[in-house]
Amino acid sequence: KQFLAEQHPEKTIGLSVPSMPAGTPGMEMGDRFYKYNIEMLTHDLQQNTYKHISKYAEQF
Template sequence: MKPLHTYLRFPALIVFLLFLTACSESENHATKSATIATLDVYKSRTCQCCQQWVHHMEDVGFDTKTHHPSDLNRIKNDYGIAPEFQSCHTAVTSNGYVFEGHIPARFVQQFLENPPDDAIGLSVPGMPAGSPGMEMGDRFTPYKVWLLKKDGSADVFASVNSRDQQ
């Protein structure tokens, strides 16, 4: 008859490997849920597409605080967002960068990793079908993400021509 420790080696190895797997999954989850930045989001209380955009941002790691000001246009004007670049909601970081409209999270992340010196933020004017928060079945309208500059001008930051580019 074999000693007891011979029979316990294999189950002990299995338990050890399960422990390592559980630890690595927890570490990966922690990495995914780390906060990228906190966004103060100004929107109408009744706007559901804005709320869906907030969920989109939270899903990738942004922390959000939603506000429902009585004069949303004043917020946009205070942050220097020209009327032609306005949309239904405005998000602002703690250091004052603005993100207007249904901007995909990946472009907000890209901007925050290396913000241009002369920029105030990004904008997706209007409410393009298929953009984050504006999902409408299979409908998709190509759109541009605009880089808003301190002098009031704007340049194309990204062109989004398909859903998978978001």
């Protein structure tokens, strides 16, 4: 919802979280959590960091 509410370049086609880090939604492993980046993908195959998640609560 946050991403959709913000303005992004027209070329943006989606978001990705490479390598499925432990602790991300859908990859819960007890109380384990690893910091990760949410990457923004564009039509011209560019990848830029949209957001760095450093704490469990930042995911929601």
